[in-house]
Amino acid sequence: MRDRRLAAAQSIWRSRRGRSPGERAFLLYALGLVLLIVGAPVLRALWSTMTGPAGTVLLLSAQAADATSFAVAALWAGGLLAGRTRGPALLPTFLLHALTGSDIRRSRALLRPVLQAALAAASLCAGAAVLAAVAVVRLGQAGPVAVVVFGLAGAAAGAVAVVLWLVGQAHPRAAVPIAASLVVLAVLGAAISPAQVALPWMWVGALYPGAAWGAGVLPLVGVLAITAAGAGAVPHLLSRLPGTRLLEQAVRWERAVAFSSALDLRSARAAIAVPPRWGRGLRAVRPGRRLWVMFLVRDAIAQVRTPGRLLGAVAATALTGVLLTASLSPGVPTVLTAGVAGLVVHGASGSLSAGLQHAADVASDDPLYGVGDRHLVTLHALFPLAVLLLVLVPAAFGAALMRGAPPGIAMASAGALAVLAVALQAVGALKGPLPPGLLTPVDTPAGDVSVVLPIVWACGEPVLAVLGAVSLAAVPVTPLPFLLVAAWTGTLLLVRWGRRR
């Protein structure tokens, strides 16, 4: 009876929003084209990188297995934290409201999206694992069975990530300490060999083709066992999900998707952010101090009120320092590593720049504060800049020492990247809505390419962050590319500042 009700509701929903056979055929055709035109070359480039000199060094290094373990631990911790904002058990808002408001068990009503997420994650992780394993096998360092074993381990890691994602959605308060403990244990476990047998993510690393330890079937049994345990816990976790939290997440997600479709990424980010509820007793503003101290404290307390976001930003900033230093070292794919560093620091600095965003909004509106707009923006830039410098530079220093490289260039590059990242946040904050002129059709022999302009406009700042980080990696050869990126950023800042009202 209950299954019929659920099936009926889903059938009505699909019939109202369903696609005709012609539309489905077109979608398949478009997907096929994208895979052929974009997917295949990207895969080919990835394969070339992995089997090239730099990739070979990484794949065959003694730390590859440990790096795999750490990546799995980070994936699982990330899943826990992501569940606090947007979990896997989500449906379109009205369907969710109808199903969760009925007496249909949530373990039935919400199972399908979780299974879809698990399938997607398992496929992606298995695909990445198989790609790496095939490269190692091709280099003669392991047999073909290793591909199957490591692929299975990858799929299991992806599935467990989705279960932890669901844990984060069902138990958002517990997710932060669990994720933090996971990261701490991952760091300690890498240093303390006997502890490795007890840590599930290390079992995945132990199955890396040609790994020095953990040969044998036990790690695979362990990985599959925790996957099975996780799968068994899913119905219980789904039943624990409260309706209000589900609806809140669904509404935020729909708004974020709507803003993203309009290429308003700033509003999308604001829509998906979890509003603060913690730390309201802390007075963020204590008058009587110097203005710069007052605003620094104001931004710091405001940030502390969303501790998950702050921790994530700090962790991402530290990772940026490590990646940036790595990109300056020989034998590492420089452009890829530096590019990832640029992207990560752009995301981290965005999480730290809520005050800067507010200042830009005020600067574009009626005056509210007794300080000039330029002064206000400068005051709000202090906090993200301070955090980035305090985390990024020491992380780069530490990474340089660990690699036995001179730390001076790494630290200077980290400092420059921190300043660029904050400047790009200000540029993005002052952007405003999409200029209608960018939607004008642009006819070319290849067709209307007007879709490219809004995408370039929307992605301008992350692209500049990537270019900035890559150009910093080239500074030992020539500083010119970085100076060009910095000059362009400065120009954008001045132009958008002038047009802010």
Add this chain to the structure above:
Amino acid sequence: MSVTAHRSTLLAPTSLHVGPGRIVALRGENGSGKTTLLRTIAGRARPTTGSVTVAGRSVDERDPGFRRRVAALIGLPPLAPDLTVIDHVTLVSSTWERDAGAVESATSGVLDGFGLSGLSSRFPHELSSGQTQLLALALVFVRPFDVLLLDEPEQRLDPGRVDLLARAMRARCTAGATIIAATHSEVLARATADVTVALTSAS
């Protein structure tokens, strides 16, 4: 002065002179130009013909002195999602007053005046639409001004809160400020206005 844009008349030719310590209620139908007039005085729009001066000086919102003299609440201000009500008011006050004691006094005074003391530890997303309007009013009333421009300040407020608003307006007016408020509320206009100006649509 008048304001036109794209061949549409946003504000028909209008002349207005307001002295210090007076409250002017702007009345008129939707589209008669009330908000346009306020925006022009606030320096957010330029008159197409004529001019606007405040205290004998031309309007320029880039001038810090102008911003000190003229405060405006034309639409809700951008609120910081991660600051509580008391944080918002204290921060705005702190940028106008250097003395900590004066800031605390102004903050608590305006929160009491608008009935927001019990909500001081709430975040903006935890406020109702009426409470958000009260916060917006508190933010503009906590700061010093010689001229205050209000656009339908009574919206979303119950009769009791409209009364609080009227008292706040009269108190600042008694202290010498000039207030120009566009309003559809007969109650607010009757309770506060020294002069009522009716704008008519140009069409």
